[in-house]
């Protein structure tokens with residue numbers, strides 16, 4: 303584990319009272335400190351956030367900018383043991399951007415309950431596809447852009463499995479050779495709900511197939527050039543086929559790239575404790591849940607912050 307990397311807010315603030323533990327003003331390497339430490343897990347993706355409690359999450363004016371900057375730098379942020387209420391989770395997310403309130407099966411708008419129990423979530427069957435590496439929002443129903451960020455809080459965890467894994471698609475792009483970068487700049491890929499659902503339901507009923515095909519498929523470039531200027535690869539379970547390539551060669555290319563992106567040394571696996579909150583940058587990461595039993599008590603409060611950046 304790398305040494306602690308404290309983070310400074312974008313603006314200098316001299317008017318704050320010290321944090322109770324006195325860390326304010328004692329940042330290693332100089333700069334302004336607000337008592338928040340971003341502790342990277344290693345060279346790859348992910349970091350622990352220390353010093354942000356529930357109050358600061360919802361009311362400290364410095365926190366949104368710190369979180370967004372740390373998210374861009376680390377991909378995944380872990381807040382341990384906060385036990386966020388659904389309302390607090392949504393309020394925190396609203397400070398980061400516009401929250402998706404469309405789900406409708408949880409009493410708190412902005413919360414989608416992740417569970418394999420169909421009596422609690424009518425769309426639970428679809429969640430088995432989260433066991434495969436994916437990026438959320440590559441096959442939107444309308445002309446929407448992929449979500450910017452997703453937050454999960456663990457209400458209950460699985461006895462076995464159910465960890466959530468993350469891998470950077472920025473790192474996947476950066477790991478390409480110059481020749482590959484040039485070649486892949488022109489490649490386009492069709493994404494579909496059918497492709498991701500087939501991975502977990504290879505023999506669908508006619509009705510399932512019709513439901514999947516009802517969702518429009520979507521063509522995206524393989525390489526996403528972000529507004530920031532960074533580039534990432536758009537990969538994962540929703541990839542259906544490469545435009546203009548025969549199915550076998552296209553699949554081989556996508557599988558090879560996915561395998562490289564998600565090589566074990568590039569993956570952060572979050573082993574949940576009840577009360578943990580994790581946020582990830584959906585635009586620059588692949589994620590998946592490690593399989594867990596359909597009868598597992600695992601339940602997660604999920605909130606998504608909408609994106610405004612097209613894949614281009």
Ligand SMILES: O=C(O)CCC(=O)C(=O)O
Pocket residue numbers: 416432438452454464465466589590591592602604
């Ligand atoms: O259940 C999980 O760990 C992840 C589920 C997922 O893919 C998501 O929330 O987007």
Ligand SMILES: [Fe+2]
Pocket residue numbers: 432436437438589
């Ligand atoms: Fe997901």
